[in-house]
Amino acid sequence: MYNAGVLTISDKGSSGQRIDSSGDYIVKFFRELDIDVAKYEIVADEEPAIAKMLSLWADSGEVDFIVTTGGTGISPRDVTPEATKSVLDKEIPGITELMRADGYSKTPTAILSRAIAGVRGNCLIINLPGNPRAVEEYLELLMPVIPHAIETLQGRMGDHP
Secondary structure, three states: OOEEEEEEEEEHHHHOOOOOOOHHHHHHHHOOOOOEEEEEEEEOOHHHHHHHHHHHHHHOOOOEEEEEEOOOOOOOOOOOHHHHHOOEEEEEEHHHHHHHHHOOOOOOHHHHHHHHOOEEOOEEEEEOOHHHHHHHHHHHHHOOOOOEEEEEOOOOOOOOO
C-alpha cells in the first residue's frame, strides 16, 4: 500500500524526558490501516535537524508521505513549520486550512497552529500538532484525501472524471 514516515519534534521526547504519545499513536493508527511505517524518529525542536530529516526521508524514495507531530504552535521553540517550508517544492494550504477550521469547531485555540503541508518531490509532508487528541482527529479528517494525493504525486492517478 503506502509507506509512511513519522517524525516527532520534541525537545523532551528527543532527550528521553517524555514518552512520545503522539508519535506512538500515529504509528499505531497507520499500522491498523496497513500503512507501513518505514521511518520513525524523534528530534529536538531545532530547525536544521528537522529540515535535514524531512529532506533525507522525502528524497530517499522509502516513504510516500511524512507526518510530523509537534512544534507547530507559537512558542519560541516551535520551528516545525519553518523547517518544513524550507524543504518543500510546493505548499498545499487547503490541508492545513481544513485542519484549523475543523479544530476551531472543537477548540478555538486550534487557529493558533502554524502547521503547513506540501510536497517535496513526490512525497507528501503534513505537519500535525503535538496534542494526541488533535492528532487523532486530524488523521481521521485527512485520511480520505491522503491516498489520492500520493497517487497523484506518483503519477498513478488517471484522468479526472
